Amino acid sequence: MNGSIASSIGTLSKLVVLDLNNNSFQGEIPVEIDRLREFRYLSLFNNNLSGTIPPKVSILQNVRHRDLGFNYFVSSNWSGFLPMPLLTHLSLAYNEFESEFSRFILDFHNLTFLDLSLNSLSDPIPESRFTDLTKLVSLNLTANAFEGPLSSNISKFSKLVDLQLATNRLHGSIPESIGTLPQLQTIELFENTFEGQIPSSLGLRPIEDQVFVPLA
Template structure:
């Protein structure tokens, strides 16, 4: 009997040992030490978000800490928008099971530790809207599981590491609003799953790499506000999935293909302002039915603007500072076509070479229109009384034209009114004194006569008023 009991005891002991061997290692002391070191670097925690971080409780109950359900190891650290002030801690790289690191919108400073490349399981890295400086460590390429990198709105400098082209499952990459220099690496063309590439507001220069045309899943391409130059590679216009294409404020040149909007049928935002583009507006423009915002401003576009009847969703349209014309009987027909755009809020054709009678169809534009900017052209005729139908209009800029007649008394709600350098005449409507939100008004160098309305004193927000070079009498109301 004793022998049997001994055998059973040995068997149970062996079974228990085997069972313990199979159980996951629940020791998370390494993670705890890493988090406490991370907390040590925090110099300001005004809302006490880290008060729960103490050794008397499980780290998996600490605010912002996520743990795996099986191994009890830290898999996520999410402390976005917690007003923390801290130096970037190298000890964060000891969280070897970390998959998500989100410290967005705090006051972290210092450099990104080179050791971050040791986080082999990291999938999401969000450090946006902090005060992080230094260079982007090339060791990030060691985090081969990364899908999201957002380092935007910091003070990063130096170049974009070409090694990031090895992150083959990366989907979203943003370095926007930093101080980065150098070229856009051609290796980014290897990121075949990339959906968003955000590089705007840096100091990048050189050409757009032709290799970016291989990013067949790309939805958003933001490289605005840099010093990127040269022509846009034709391969970019093969990215039929593109929704956002933002190239504004660069030194890009050349012609856009006439089939641009049929090649990129999903475009909702096309911002090309402040470059060196030339040639005609693409003839496919009227087919871009998904467009919401279009900016062709401050380039060298010439020729006619096509009719835009089908752009039902458009809310922002800017052609200003180009060399566009309105020759022929139907040269201004595109303005009449805008009456079909019921969501239009901003429309500008300022500083072009448009001629002819000021279109009366302006009065039929969208009731949502807030800005109408048509100065610096050669429009003639009267401002239609029906412009008062535009009840949401806050800015009307028609300066430097050849307009005549009177100011419509129907104008309402304006905050900014610029009619300088025209041939307008008659008296200044007393109704302008009803514009309680009026902030700036320029009526100089016209042919106005009569008395300056005393009711202008009702415009309590008025900061700028120019009535010079007219035939007006009286004092400007204070």
């Protein structure tokens, strides 16, 4: 399917799930989408949508799953977004977001899945991320321009199973605390400029419980 998403979608006041994955929809997200107050699941993955994500989508406070990945969205004025306390799954992968990490995401305290890969986000990863998003199970920041050292506070992600930070500009040593994450199974740190030794803590668990990808 192609064309734009009609503004009349706002009349579907009882809609709970909207899944338009893998089509060719174009244009912007209609602002009328904010009328769908019963929404629980929104996926516009892999279309040709563009423009900014309207802050009004944050009015949809009941949404648990939001996937806007693989489109052409650009950076917005994130300060206009409201916290979304029930959101658990957020993907903004493979868009055209630039500049610093979207700090409004730090208000989504129940996130378990966060994918911001394949954008042009830069600057250091905010220290507050490690204390505000402690329920994360999967974190993917691959193929951005994040820089600076990796904080030892990454150990705050005690529920993390999947960590993907490859193809960025991270440097310095890999913190010893990364090996203390009790649930961690997959770690990708390649194509950064880390230096020094691989922390011995990464080898403390039985090898059959770990999946390692080259670090450099």
